[in-house]
Amino acid sequence: MGELVPGGNLALPDDTVTIRVPGPFDVSALVTDDGGRVRDDGDFVFYNQPAAPGAALRGDALTVDPQG
Numbered sequence: 001m002g003e004l005v006p007g008g009n010l011a012l013p014d015d016t017v018t019i020r021v022p023g024p025f026d027v028s029a030l031v032t033d034d035g036g037r038v039r040d041d042g043d044f045v046f047y048n049q050p051a052a053p054g055a056a057l058r059g060d061a062l063t064v065d066p067q068g
Contacts, residue, residue, distance in 0.1 A: 016065045
């Protein structure tokens with residue numbers, strides 16, 4: 001996988017990937033459908049809602065499972 005620059009996008013692999021972001025950061029994720037749309041609030045992963053289908057936030061690590 002390549003380096004992600006600020007404001008950039010990268011395609012994720014088809015298998016599970018864990019992204020660790022050490023430091024004083026708030027990590028969050030948006031789960032989108034095949035059309036690139038977020039369905040509802042349940043698709044937002046952050047400290048107060050640490051899991052959604054296919055994504056889980058644990059401490060400074062975000063795990064994404066496209067098959068989940």
